[in-house]
Amino acid sequence: MLHTFVALVQDKPGVLTRVASLFRRLSINIVSLTVGESERADTSRMTIVCEAPEHSAHRIRASLYKLEITVDVDEVGRSEAVIRELCLIKVSAGPQEPNGLSSRSQIFELANVFRARVVDLAPESIMLEMTGSSSKIEGLIQVLRESNYTILEVSRTGRMAMRRGHHTSRVLKALGNPNATPTPSNLAKPTTDLIPNEFEDVHEEEE
Amino acid sequence: MSNQTNTNPTLTGAEILWATLVGEGVETVFGYPGGAILPIYDALPKFPVHHILVRHEQGAAHMADGFARASGKVGVCMATSGPGATNLVTGIATAMLDSIPMIAITAQVSSKVLGSDAFQEVDITGITLPITKHNFLVTRAEDIAPTVRLAFQIALSGRPGPVLVDITKDAQQASAPFNFEAAAPPAFRPHPMLRAESSSIQQAIELLRQSKKPLILAGHGVIQSGAEREVIAFAEHNQIPIASTLLGLGAIPTQHPLSLGMMGMHGESWVNHAIQQADLLLAFGMRFDDRVTGNLASYAQNAKKIHIEIDPSEINKNVKVDVALIGDLKEVLTLLLPSLQEKASERLQPLVPVSQPFDSSSQPGNLSSQSFDLSSRSEAERSALPTSTPWLREISAMKGDATVHDIINLPDNGHLYAAHVIHDIWREAVAAGREKETIIVTDVGQHQMWEAQYYKHDVSRSLVTSGGLGTMGFALPAAIGAQVACPDKDVWVIAGDGGFQMTAAELSTIVQEKLPINIAVINNGYLGMVRQWQENLYDKNYSASPILSPNFVKLADAHDINGAHVNLRSEVTPTVTRARTSRQPFLIEFHVEKEDFVYPMIPPGAGLHEMIRRPTKDPLLETAEDE
Ligand SMILES: Cc1ncc(C[n+]2csc(CCOP(=O)(O)OP(=O)(O)O)c2C)c(N)n1
Numbered sequence: 001m002l003h004t005f006v007a008l009v010q011d012k013p014g015v016l017t018r019v020a021s022l023f024r025r026l027s028i029n030i031v032s033l034t035v036g037e038s039e040r041a042d043t044s045r046m047t048i049v050c051e052a053p054e055h056s057a058h059r060i061r062a063s064l065y066k067l068e069i070t071v072d073v074d075e076v077g078r079s080e081a082v083i084r085e086l087c088l089i090k091v092s093a094g095p096q097e098p099n100g101l102s103s104r105s106q107i108f109e110l111a112n113v114f115r116a117r118v119v120d121l122a123p124e125s126i127m128l129e130m131t132g133s134s135s136k137i138e139g140l141i142q143v144l145r146e147s148n149y150t151i152l153e154v155s156r157t158g159r160m161a162m163r164r165g166h167h168t169s170r171v172l173k174a175l176g177n178p179n180a181t182p183t184p185s186n187l188a189k190p191t192t193d194l195i196p197n198e199f200e201d202v203h204e205e206e207e
Numbered sequence: 208m209s210n211q212t213n214t215n216p217t218l219t220g221a222e223i224l225w226a227t228l229v230g231e232g233v234e235t236v237f238g239y240p241g242g243a244i245l246p247i248y249d250a251l252p253k254f255p256v257h258h259i260l261v262r263h264e265q266g267a268a269h270m271a272d273g274f275a276r277a278s279g280k281v282g283v284c285m286a287t288s289g290p291g292a293t294n295l296v297t298g299i300a301t302a303m304l305d306s307i308p309m310i311a312i313t314a315q316v317s318s319k320v321l322g323s324d325a326f327q328e329v330d331i332t333g334i335t336l337p338i339t340k341h342n343f344l345v346t347r348a349e350d351i352a353p354t355v356r357l358a359f360q361i362a363l364s365g366r367p368g369p370v371l372v373d374i375t376k377d378a379q380q381a382s383a384p385f386n387f388e389a390a391a392p393p394a395f396r397p398h399p400m401l402r403a404e405s406s407s408i409q410q411a412i413e414l415l416r417q418s419k420k421p422l423i424l425a426g427h428g429v430i431q432s433g434a435e436r437e438v439i440a441f442a443e444h445n446q447i448p449i450a451s452t453l454l455g456l457g458a459i460p461t462q463h464p465l466s467l468g469m470m471g472m473h474g475e476s477w478v479n480h481a482i483q484q485a486d487l488l489l490a491f492g493m494r495f496d497d498r499v500t501g502n503l504a505s506y507a508q509n510a511k512k513i514h515i516e517i518d519p520s521e522i523n524k525n526v527k528v529d530v531a532l533i534g535d536l537k538e539v540l541t542l543l544l545p546s547l548q549e550k551a552s553e554r555l556q557p558l559v560p561v562s563q564p565f566d567s568s569s570q571p572g573n574l575s576s577q578s579f580d581l582s583s584r585s586e587a588e589r590s591a592l593p594t595s596t597p598w599l600r601e602i603s604a605m606k607g608d609a610t611v612h613d614i615i616n617l618p619d620n621g622h623l624y625a626a627h628v629i630h631d632i633w634r635e636a637v638a639a640g641r642e643k644e645t646i647i648v649t650d651v652g653q654h655q656m657w658e659a660q661y662y663k664h665d666v667s668r669s670l671v672t673s674g675g676l677g678t679m680g681f682a683l684p685a686a687i688g689a690q691v692a693c694p695d696k697d698v699w700v701i702a703g704d705g706g707f708q709m710t711a712a713e714l715s716t717i718v719q720e721k722l723p724i725n726i727a728v729i730n731n732g733y734l735g736m737v738r739q740w741q742e743n744l745y746d747k748n749y750s751a752s753p754i755l756s757p758n759f760v761k762l763a764d765a766h767d768i769n770g771a772h773v774n775l776r777s778e779v780t781p782t783v784t785r786a787r788t789s790r791q792p793f794l795i796e797f798h799v800e801k802e803d804f805v806y807p808m809i810p811p812g813a814g815l816h817e818m819i820r821r822p823t824k825d826p827l828l829e830t831a832e833d834e
Pocket residue numbers: 650651652653654655677678679680702703704705706707729731733734735736737
């Protein structure tokens with residue numbers, strides 16, 4: 001099944017290798033991985049989607065937290081999180097296309113229905129940009145194919161996930177203010193069980 | 208301004224490295240020089256650090272490892288770039304698999320040529336990524352102090368492990384202001400913590416209350432957490448027998464009535480049967496390695512499992528558990544014990560008042576099991592211990608059946624068995640009153656298993672052995688580290704003729720450092736453990752397992768090390784005494800039975816209860832007299 005992990009990691013050389021290497025060691029295929037800056041200085045947020053047996057989620061999450069470069073890890077299911085992906089699609093749209101000269105307007109229409117945007121027009125092609133859940137993106141690609149358009153290029157970012165609502169993990173709470181430089185006093189060993197003792201498994205069926 | 212320069216003197220990167228190591232309390236470093244690390248060696252004489260020159264960098268890593276295992280402190284090794292660094296790899300992996308706090312310093316080519324295949328450039332942080340707890344590449348002098356200090360924190364915190372710091376040559380040569388205090392790492396990330404009212408603690412107590420056949424599995428974590436007294440108090444309070452993993456040996460005195468001995472592939476039959484029959488397993492700082500579980504499908508089917516473990520990624524990894532208590536073992540047991548007292552059921556008759564203070568403020572390591580002393584107990588108390596519950600009586604009954612077949616019970620029939628040699632080394636130490644002052648460092652193979660069976664460890668850190676990686680060649684260098692850490696202890700190497708030859712070059716290091724290490728080479732003419740598997744699983748096809756060896760006593764002699772050959776059992780003890788009392792290095796080559804077999808053995812793939820037992824060789828000869 002698909003698992004989605006969101007990890008807050010240090011922004012340093014080699015961090016991606018460490019994360020990737022962990023999945024390689026466990027022989028788990030990464031379906032998608034996105035990295036970018038986060039709200040904390042010197043920290044990136046990664047969304048990692050992987051295909052792994054249901055029972056392995058705890059182990060992956062604990063192993064990710066074990067990496068010294070990891071600040072926090074969360075596993076998110078679809079219902080409690082917003083999961084989005086950005087996709088660029090280049091479709092062939094010259095006069096030779098199935099709908100001839102009206103091809104372009106039909107592609108515009110399809111794009112409209114799927115709330116995709118046209119971001120580039122060339123004599124022989126159109127580039128569409130779309131943000132949404134993976135299934136919606138796949139829907140657009142499928143419709144384009146079924147309408148006999150030639151898809152020249154697809155580039156997808158992979159999923160990004162964020163929990164809904166005001167969620168702050170217990171780890172982050174223990175770490176304190178995101179932008180404050182950690183000092184021994186605010187980082188000292190927590191006296192209460194701020195850290196989840198049982199990394200409870202959270203997952204959600206993909207459709 | 209001048210004030211500022213006083214507090215922050217400007218040093219070269221190489222000097223900063225040494226100053227930081229000194230600040231962290233390092234007195235000894237094991238290493239080997241080379242081109243890229245020369246600036247560091249150039250600065251060495253200015254600092255109060257004793258450098259031990261090894262003969263191969265693998266030895267440096269094992270020495271740092273042995274130092275850490277014997278002392279509980281961080282061991283430090285260093286090597287130059289390229290081949291120096293790659294030679295450390297086996298030693299780093301050995302430390303990783305056994306969670307040993309170690310720092311490896313390697314030199315790297317200048318940052319300007321990084322990635323260009325410069326002379327002796329190797330991507331050592333890439334190579335060691337999966338075999339270190341963490342590693343760093345440092346390219347600026349000002350980063351050296353904070354990085355090395357962080358490395359110490361990482362090596363020791365949580366589940367310990369090796370950390371590698373790779374320092375480019377230009378960073379060693381550049382200058383930067385040095386301030387040890389300012390380089391202190393931020394407090395480590397929060398580690399999981401429990402509270403007494405946590406539901407998992409309550410669940411654990413409930414499982415314990417319902418259990419009639421509980422069993423503690425004591426692992427390396429007991430020693431690393433310094434939880435020996437807590438484990439013993441817990442066991443005594445609840446009358447729970449204790450089985451140990453290979454790396455857990457020593458934590459619970461063998462003579463303790465609740466101590467069963469080693470579990471697993473070469474564990475005694477009653478220990479493994481007890482695991483299979485238990486209704487509750489309490490895994491304390493152990494990780495259900497395949498060598499202790501046998502076939503998982505039939506492992507401890509009747510038992511609920513409580514796992515107390517500092518590393519959450521070990522939970523449910525090999526064996527699914529019912530309750531996981533994440534945290535430092537000593538802290539968790541300290542939480543658990545008072546709650547148990549409140550709920551103590553009538554069945555449980557504490558033999559020692561559990562309110563006896565365990566001083567939780569003491570440093571780990573200080574609370575060794577030395578504080579447990581059986582001799583202070585009355586005879587009645589002692590005999591009351593082992594059989595006071597039906598479950599303990601059941602285990603005792605199984606024990607009786609196994610011990611009569613024990614090789615130790617065979618009279619001297621002219622043959623020299625490795626088991627006898629090892630047992631006699633232990634008896635000699637006991638007779639001399641040195642058993643708590645003796646550290647045995649083993650290599651890997653049959654002799655290692657016989658050591659675990661026949662040397663009766665009574666204190667933590669008295670056995671140094673490569674468990675997880677099973678690294679041949681470990682013993683001699685690791686013993687050097689152990690002897691450096693504990694100069695007043697008697698250190699014994701017990702190695703096979705195969706493994707000893709892997710790192711025998713370190714004999715010369717022993718002499719150069721004037722270390723009074725005793726060496727027992729158990730020569731059986733074979734790679735014994737390989738031969739044993741071939742005998743048992745490959746139809747006695749002894750392919751590549753017979754091994755020719757030099758005359759080890761002559762080899763020792765070439766190093767000006769005294770030595771002796773031993774062929775007869777009657778010669779064992781006197782020769783061992785001679786070695787131990789010489790206060791100089793001494794090598795004894797024991798010529799033992801060539802085709803001996805470590806019993807019991809669980810064949811690969813078999814269940815824990817399906818072990819090959821010791822054959823009854825000649826029932827007429829079997830008496831208990833010899834013991
Ligand atoms: C570096 C390394 N290579 C190979 C092995 C595989 N191995 C395990 S035990 C063993 C035989 C050891 O023979 P010896 O050192 O003579 O000890 P004995 O078993 O005879 O006591 C071998 C080859 C290993 N553990 N480590």
